[in-house]
Amino acid sequence: MLNYIARRLINMIVLLVAVSFIGFFIIQLPPGTILDVQLQKLRQMGGDVPRDQVKALELRYGVNDPFIVKYLKWVQRSAEGDFGTSYLTDQSVGERIWGRLSVSLGLSLFALIFTWLVSIPIGVYSATHRYTTPDYIVTFIQFIGLAVPGFLLALIILIFATRYFNQQVGGINSSEFMDQPMSLAKFMDMVNHLWIAVLVLAFGATAGLTRIMRANLLDVLNMQYIQTARAKGLDEAVVIWKHAVRNAIHPLVMSLGTLLPALVVGETLVAQVLSLPTIGPMYLDALRAEDMYLAGTILVMLSALLLIGNLLADLLLAWVDPRIRLE
Amino acid sequence: MTSQPTTPITTTADDVVRVENLKVNFYTQLGVVRALNGVSFNIPRGKVLGIVGESGCGKSITGMSIMQLVTSVGKTEGGKILFNESAGGNPINILDYERNSPEMRKIRGNNISMIFQEPMSSLNPCYTISNQIEEAIRLHQTNDKVESRNRAIEVLTKVGMPNPDRIADSFPHELSGGMRQRAMIAMALSCTPTLLIADEPTTALDVTTEASILDLMRELQSEIGTSIMFITHNMGVVAQMCDEVAVMYLGRVVERASVDDIFYEPRHPYTIALLQSIPRLGRTKGRLASIEGSVPDPYSRVNGCPFHPRCPVAIKGVCDTILPEETIVDAAKGHTVRCHLYS
């Protein structure tokens, strides 16, 4: 077991190195550099930048270094825990990413919990009440959930919330709490702002997982061991929740690995609409501004998240299903 | 033919279960399937009754009906299933209870238990053997964890599990097919049921394992005194296991007799055809007999005797119009048959 985890971790590090290299390569592909973007901005504002100053900036940011040198510099600094200074704001990259990533992760975790809490019982209900009206309704909502993009749902909820409930939904805190330290009131305000984001993020995933749960449970309910359990005299509820659900839950556990990172980055568009300070829009801005240190670091972090998620999912799966051996 | 001693049965025998005119229909998307068209038979206390027939004749459905485990598309349309727990007691009609009612659940696994055909899939892969056996014990016998564990080990020992302590903590996928079927039997016998329904318990096993499982069942049967309803399509297994036999065809019992009578004095043309299609040692010449035609489409209804389209001795104008009634051919031995030849 420990051996297995160790091997997976080593494999993960190898993959991350490859990801960072390829990712960094893709990110620096667009012609031009962050400096061009900045200089252009300055010139548009009417300021003229003297030639020798440009030269000095180029030297400082190393924009003319060959790709491999840039990459190695970035890796070396990252290894020292210094993720570099963002070209955009001159702030430490690490600091900015952590702030945003924690909001993203928090939102996604809540969304994930919501997804599970809703999709398992509804999937079970739908499967055990097949071809009844509630089942059709659930199926219909599932298809809507699959077909309606999250950002649109965000937009619709935004309209309703502002129009009919007179609620401020954009952002993470109301303006009056912006600079205050954390308090119960601020926390409640945050909850008030974020529940829509959680709901929107979770909706699509919930629809998908409910479908999977229903289909799997229907399969499992045809298995012989379900009859065995009934033949023992167990209550139908025990038969379903103890014997059937545990066998039907595999894909949901596996989805944990991909769902969490997918939620973390999937909020890019939702965050755009709801103006949330999460990692998605930040990544997008970094890409647009060709801030490759920032973008590269975010990409590698998300990739690490994905790999860790997959590992956790595999471990959890082995715990749920004794037939799976970790080798 | 058979080495089992058989005692003649009397019509006044004390029955564990008496099924009367049981009708079950399946309402499927393609139409109504009349799975059981009035099945009647009895299981004498302490005996092994074999239910024989081709696939699709309704023998498994009959077993499931007694447990009330038929899936929800199957509806019981009539008849009675009288269950009498102890000799001289008052029989209860199982069909009076709801499928998932507490009364029904008290009977299941406690008074009547069941083992299935596929040992590979009849145990839940996610739980250990002892967990699954203890579940039944705790449900019906004792709440005590230590005691239920001890009992589980005890039944595992009884079914001849080598190393029962270790087996108890293994998962089904770690055991062979024969071991799993032993575990299933242990689970079914854990609450010493009055009746055990065995639905083709050895069909999926290889011949040597089959023999040892049959020996085990026979042994436990005489030791505990449980009555067994043994569902099979294998005449050889019938000869080895059963005291009495009910032959089923298309949802009806067509012949009912002691095992000796079935093999030596079969009456119904279908039973005779079944026996003729068994290959025998020493008979080297000639083709093996087979039954002409095939089982009719389950959605259609056959007029008259359901076997007449395939029957070599069908009487024109009688067998294809009138459904034969159950006729007693030997009252002393309880031999009955549903055929116009004997009415």
Add this chain to the structure above:
Amino acid sequence: MAVDATQLPHTTATQVEDVGQIPQWQLMVRRFRKSKLSVGGMYVLIVMYAIMLFSDFLAPYEHNRLDSNYAWGPPSQVQIVDGKLSTFALKQTLDTERLQWLYVVDESNPLPIQFFVQGYEYRFLAIFPSKLHLFGVKDGFQINLLGADKDGKDVLSRLLKGSQISLTLGFVGVVISVIIGSIVGTASGYFGGAIDNMIQRVIELLRSFPDIPLFLSLAAALPQNAPVEVRFFLITIIIAVIGWTGLAREVRGKVMSYRNADYTAASVAAGGSHWHIITRHLIPNSLSHIIVVGTLAIPAAIGSETALSFLGLGILPPAVSWGVMVRDAQTIEAITTYPWMLLPVLVLIITVLSFYLLGDGIRDAVDPYA
């Protein structure tokens, strides 16, 4: 004992009359027809793609034609005036308080709708040059059946033009990824060993990238000022590059199980070549599965295009796709005041939904036990 090894003759329990006589695909068609929703989805898609083929003919205006007289213009009213199907001219005034254009229908100035009129030039089916359009009104006025956007561009024309990109981009992307995925998956599953190992490592690496960020960074690397066709092609490639790995894994699994099947062994024993075995046994057996996975991947790919365009990384104006149009609908103001701006979203949802329903139906028809 002689009877121990005996068995009853097995007669097949149910013999539905036609089974075995009609080909497998016809059975699938029968099963598919049973699912009303899926059949409905199929018809919706057929209609949509048919409209797409005739989109230039159906569109009254060039999708980028500006007319400030119709900025945020509401959908035109259509009535019969003097026995002719007509719409009306609009009077535009500025609400200085709310800074909004107000429109009043000028009932005194009916504009008869003309059919089969000459308009902007296009190539029908990308081949035959034509100027013919289904309908229009006299010059100097505009008919906006579905309203106009902030520059007075006709929403109907844009929707029709946008369908040319939105309905094909995801589709083509999935087709390419299906081709790559099938070839790689088959090779990996059939040959096994070192080839399989290598391919699996590559797939593992690609799957270590979170797909949306990878998608975004690849899209950001696209040349900004390339012509639409080039951009279209490159985005298709991106969709394919990201999408093929999942399919390759599934195909590999299927091929591996079929490779171990008896009929494959029989073919090997009969001296069948690799090519023969792959094309005769493995691909036909995996095909239904590939089609199902492909159909279900299309709506996701359409969604990806929309998302990219919405973020300004996909199709860029002046070209138009539904994603580009959704971008115009992202403010609350636009939606609450000018609800017709939400039409591209509606069309998009219907399309994606239809694809899901279709894919679901095909899956159930192909493999009723899955």
